[in-house]
Amino acid sequence: MTQPDSNGQFGAYGGQYLPPELKQVMDDIAAAYEEIRNDPAFQQELADLQRHYVGRPSPLYFCRRLTEQLGGAEIYLKREDLNHTGAHKINHCLGEALLAKKMGKTKILAETGAGQHGVALSAACALVGIDCEIHMGSIDIAKQAPNVTRMKVMGARLVSVERGTKTLKDAVDSAFEEYLRDPQNFFYAIGSVVGPHPFPQMVRDFQQVVGEEAREQFLTQYECLPDTLIACVGGGSNAMGLFTAFLDDTSVEIIGVEPSGHGLDTPNHAASLTKGQPGVLHGMRCYLLQDDEGEPLPVYSIASGLDYPGVGPQHSHLKDIGRVQYETASDDDCLNAFVTLSRCEGIIPALESAHALAYAMRIAPQRPGKKLLINLSGRGDKDIDFVAERLQL
Structure with missing residues (x-):
């Protein structure tokens, strides 16, 4: 794997x-x-x-107020948004x-x-x-x-x-x-x-530090591993960075979240693993949203970092063997998660990361006592003007 x-x-x-x-x-x-x-x-x-320039290790943070608001599972964030330059x-x-x-x-x-x-x-x-x-x-x-x-x-x-x-x-x-x-x-x-x-x-390999830190932090702080990992997936680097250190831990559920945009029944999404088929893109074979001639289709996401018609080959393999489960979150889900985390915890997430948070918020009420770890892969400073205009804040 x-x-x-x-x-x-x-x-x-x-x-x-x-x-x-x-x-x-x-x-x-x-x-x-x-x-x-x-x-x-x-x-x-x-x-x-990584230590003196980037500021690693990035913190592991328990979202107490969000957890109380949702009921059910405990919500934890791996704070890659606090790295120098604001993301993983x-x-x-x-x-x-x-x-x-x-x-x-x-x-x-x-x-x-x-x-x-x-x-x-x-x-x-x-x-x-x-x-x-x-x-x-x-x-x-x-x-x-x-x-x-x-x-x-x-x-x-x-x-x-x-x-x-x-x-x-x-x-x-x-x-x-x-x-x-x-x-x-x-x-x-x-x-x-x-x-x-x-x-x-x-x-x-360069991103694997995220999961290695998170694994050690969870074991040190809570003497256990998280029950579920959740990360957004476009090309998939932040997700592979978190997932890799846990792939052999069969007790840990792993979920990648793709952008369903305006809906999977419309052309306005970028859910390559959910709706795509194997094909060749940019020098690799992967799951790909493509037309009948194998050409990449136009794709869409509210999050600019996720609107890519393909996905990393390792993600494609992990889907096929069933080690990682791939789900989706829509634009509306993303915006709701963006505002909720900002107002509940004082943390403004990137729109990309908010897709993962949105899925965690969806399943948390049904999982009391479980620990959900989300890779907060970037901060939302870059998105605030766009979101403010979109939501008329």
Whole structure:
């Protein structure tokens, strides 16, 4: 469940679906990653930055008032929103930036949806001293103005993507085309557990610190493991970061929550695992929302970081073997959870994270005495103007 095979596949998913000229480039990245992941000096450098730059470990927080309001299960949050740059994204961005620097790359490219990956990568590139270029759909640029400003302040070059749906999938396409201009000198820092091998494994490994901390914190503070883990799933990096450390704990239920948007019976959702079929996207095989010709369908979510037509190959494998259960939450569910947590606990969640919270709020009343752990993968500062306008606050 935790490691890809020698071809970079998790079961039937993953791999490298690439033009021949990129195969060697990806193999070089895979070799460099294997070297640094087994290098104690690199791991110590990364651990020091996680502690002193990011602010790890992030807290484990018990939502007392929300628990009382819902009745039933106890609600706990893994507070990734308190990391430097405001989300879990900094965990893998630091690792990717350090790897690119050690490989002698001259520029790091990336896509971003909600902007959190772009902000985190801009910070990491400023820290290690390497040029950074972020591609972002123009619709997401309009929705995520604070993050756009943060990226520019930290020196990143921002490319507005005007084609297609003008959202995350098109930003990935645009960034990848720029990467193809000079893959020997550029490094594409993929922002989730997606793409060709080794990125699904590499991003997962850098994010695994979330679950390792949470597991240790639960055992130390409560002398038990949580009964249920819940995390939102777009590409799926925050979810894999939490889930991985618990996959062998068969007593722990694991739930990923996809965006059902305006409804699964409409085209306006991004529930790839729930409604998709296996296909090939961005160099990997995964569950994919696709048309009859296998082309990705337009997708939608109120949360910019979740509107992606595919999903990480490890998630696809975990669905097939039944280890992780995948559910959905709608825009309305998300907004309700966003406001409820803000007013009940004084914590403003990212709209992405609010999908996971919404599902937890749905099942908590039926699970008295159980402990539900939600990965609060990002803070909602980036979303407050959009939500205020939407709800006329």
